[in-house]
Amino acid sequence: MDTYQIICEDRIYELLEEGKKATKEEVLEIIEKARDCYGLSLEEAATLLQVEDDEVMEKLFDAARYIKDRIYGNRIVIFAPLYTSNECTNNCLYCGFRAANQRLHRRTLSVEEIVHEAQAIEKQGHKRILLVCGEDPKKTHIDHIVDAVKAIYQGADIRRINVNAAPMSVEDFKKLKRAGIGTYQIFQETYHRETYGKMHPSGSKADYDYRLTAIERAFEAGIDDFGIGVLLGLYDYKFDVLATLMHSQYMDARYNVGPHTISIPRLRPALDSALKETPYPVSDKDLKKIVAVYRLTVPYTGIILSTRERAELRDELLNLGVSQISAGSKTNPGGYEEDDREATQFETSDERSLDEMLQVICEQGHLPSFCTACYRANRTGEAFMELAKDAHIHEFCQPNAILTFKENLVHYGSEATRAKGEKMIAEELEKIEDEKIKKETIERLKRIEKGERDLY
Ligand code: SAM
Ligand code: SF4
Numbered sequence: 402m403d404t405y406q407i408i409c410e411d412r413i414y415e416l417l418e419e420g421k422k423a424t425k426e427e428v429l430e431i432i433e434k435a436r437d438c439y440g441l442s443l444e445e446a447a448t449l450l451q452v453e454d455d456e457v458m459e460k461l462f463d464a465a466r467y468i469k470d471r472i473y474g475n476r477i478v479i480f481a482p483l484y485t486s487n488e489c490t491n492n493c494l495y496c497g498f499r500a501a502n503q504r505l506h507r508r509t510l511s512v513e514e515i516v517h518e519a520q521a522i523e524k525q526g527h528k529r530i531l532l533v534c535g536e537d538p539k540k541t542h543i544d545h546i547v548d549a550v551k552a553i554y555q556g557a558d559i560r561r562i563n564v565n566a567a568p569m570s571v572e573d574f575k576k577l578k579r580a581g582i583g584t585y586q587i588f589q590e591t592y593h594r595e596t597y598g599k600m601h602p603s604g605s606k607a608d609y610d611y612r613l614t615a616i617e618r619a620f621e622a623g624i625d626d627f628g629i630g631v632l633l634g635l636y637d638y639k640f641d642v643l644a645t646l647m648h649s650q651y652m653d654a655r656y657n658v659g660p661h662t663i664s665i666p667r668l669r670p671a672l673d674s675a676l677k678e679t680p681y682p683v684s685d686k687d688l689k690k691i692v693a694v695y696r697l698t699v700p701y702t703g704i705i706l707s708t709r710e711r712a713e714l715r716d717e718l719l720n721l722g723v724s725q726i727s728a729g730s731k732t733n734p735g736g737y738e739e740d741d742r743e744a745t746q747f748e749t750s751d752e753r754s755l756d757e758m759l760q761v762i763c764e765q766g767h768l769p770s771f772c773t774a775c776y777r778a779n780r781t782g783e784a785f786m787e788l789a790k791d792a793h794i795h796e797f798c799q800p801n802a803i804l805t806f807k808e809n810l811v812h813y814g815s816e817a818t819r820a821k822g823e824k825m826i827a828e829e830l831e832k833i834e835d836e837k838i839k840k841e842t843i844e845r846l847k848r849i850e851k852g853e854r855d856l857y
Contacts, residue, residue, distance in 0.1 A: 404610045407651045408592050413447075413643050420447035428457055432464045435697035438471055446646050446698040450639045450690070458690065465693035465722040468700045476770045476802045477762055478703070478725040479755070480529035480563070481522045484734045485510050485549055487744055489535030491604030493590070495632065497671035497746045498535045500604065504673050506744040508734045509540040515549045516556035521737035525729050525755040526813030528771040528805065529561045531586070533732075533746075536567035536606065543573040550580040560773035560855065563628070567606065568615030574622030583773075584661050585619050586628035587612065591635040592644030596680075600635055616652065625782025626661040627652075628705070633688070634668030634679040642691055646698055658782045662703040662725065663695055669709050669747040685714055689721055696722030711750040719765060728758040756815050763821040768829055770802035771809055774857040800842045801857050803829050807849050808856075 423431075431445045441449075452458055486509035489498040497505060510518065522530060532549060534541040550562050564577060565586040577585065591597050594609055601607045616627045629648060631641040645663060653659040667688060668679050683691075688710075695704055706715060706723045708730045715726065728751075731737055733744035753761070762769045774797065775781065803826055810822045826846070833839040845856045 404613050407613060408644050408647055410593070410640075410644075413592075413640055413647065416443055416447035416643060417450065417639055419444065420449075420451040423448045423451070425454070425457060428452060429460060432457075432460050432697070435464050435700075436467055438468055438700045440700055441698040443643065443646055443650065446694055447639075447643055449694045449697065450642060452690065458686075461693045461697070462689065462721055465696040466720060468696050469722040469724065472700050473703075473724050474799055474802075475767045476724070476798055477719060477767045478529070478770045478772065479527065479758070480531055480561075480725065480727055481525070481527045481755070482531045482533050482565075482707075482727055482730050482732065483515070483518050483522060483553075484533050484732060484736065484746070485515055485545070486534040486537065486541045487734050487746065488537040488540045489604075490537050491535075491606040492602055492675075493606060494600050494602070494675035495635070495668055495671060497673065499673075499675070501675070502673040504743065506741055508744060509537075509545075510734050512545075512548045512552045514735060516552050518735065518737050519553040519557035519559050522729075523557045523559055524813070526759075526771075526809045527729075527755065528559060528773055528809075529563070529583075530559050531727070532562055532564045532566070534566060534734075536604070541566070543569060543576050547576050547580045550577075550582060554581065558854070565628075568612050569618070571618045571621045574619045574624055577619075578623045582624070584626040584628050585616070585624050586630075586662070586664070587615050588630040588632060588664060588666065589613060589645075589648070590632045591641055592631065592648070593636045593640055596636040613648075620656055620658075625656075625658055627658075628662035628664060628703075629660045630664035630666060630705075632666050632668055633683045633691070634681055637681050638683050638687055638691060642694060646695075649699055649702070656783075659699055660702050661781075662705050663699070664705040664707070665691060665695075665723075666707060666709055669750070671747040672743060672745065688714070689718065692718055692721045692723060708749040708751040709747065712753060715751050716761060716765060719762070719767060726758075728753065729755040756813075756818050759809070759814070759818050760821050763818075763825045768799075768802050768825060769806050769809070769822075770798070771805035772798060772801040772857070773805075774801045799829065799833060800838055800845075803842060804845055804849060804856055807846050808854055811849055811852075812854075 487498045488507050492499045561583040563584040564582050597609045649659050703724045705725045707727045732746040759769050810819045
């Protein structure tokens, strides 16, 4: 396949140059148009990426808040990463797991240990896990991942497992699909070929095209929910954000399915990183703009924020269009049972526990959701996109968010979280307009109070 059909660097530079020429009025018109929630073109996204004026930026943020609210309501979906291994044969300059790092304590968890980790995560109250691992053909091969997924579903009350793993063959993706994963996530890191080459000097990850085409192989294998992103800080963020959107629009045009999620990881210090400084620093203000531009351009796509960012900024970004966050995370294999800083992939910044996070989310007027109903009700890929694009997904999600949050409060919540959570649930119930759905939700809440689980 000619991968220049997916990412055309010259076109990206051209669009960014054109974007600089827009007048303030033209930029404001684009922001106004985005409020229709039908998304924006690459030309329009490029123009918004060039915004520096504080007053215009505020308008951009306002529109992002408005769109997030219209499409997702005030829900914030919550998950935790589970690292199964930090062994890796690649040498990504920025990563603590890179093969050349002699100081890292290496460990690949057995399937039994993985289930223990999942149980420890569940004990915090989580229902969604993102499985993450290094790439080592002998240690983190597909059978290890598949065995882990199956064992977690059997051994813990975890209801959705998403996977962030190296690109693989169609045959291996089929195995992953059969194991029942939710979203397959893969970050291109940077879409800029030359920088990609420098950052990934050896190992199988050095192959840019094999990585770029991974999602199409996943599709061929029947996995229709995918997540993408770039590692912000490796190259000019304007180029990489626009390239992410180009990739997204390519998938949408060809398969009628855009990304289920876009992640916004920003480069963090890592043990023995080969990068002594961030090549292209992304400021907090830039990061806010990035979230807003994604929200306006692909309104139906979830935006994922991890604990790489510090608490205050995370709280701010929640208001700008982020729809999923991780909480209480550890980035070393076995981390939920034993913290080993010499085994982590990178340093996290937001150390708040899930329980603390739930209180903050409620205080800010958001509704925490542990919902995993969609993929179990076959609302994935194109079916999900159709509902999301028409803003109908809201009708399923709101009651499910309330029910899963209630279940969390009953079984795991501290007294303070329960008090804040119950108040939030009462307010959210009032917002359900359909009387039949409201009545059903109230009945289900009573059943959950009596100990029933997983009602959706
Ligand atoms: N090893 C697989 C791969 O590289 O695709 C699976 C996931 S890797 C462990 C997860 C992601 O962590 C990478 O795609 C990269 O974007 C991110 N990452 C690596 N080093 C990082 C760092 N120092 N700071 C922030 N994120 C980092
Ligand atoms: Fe290995 Fe992934 Fe880290 Fe690269 S980013 S060194 S492939 S774990």
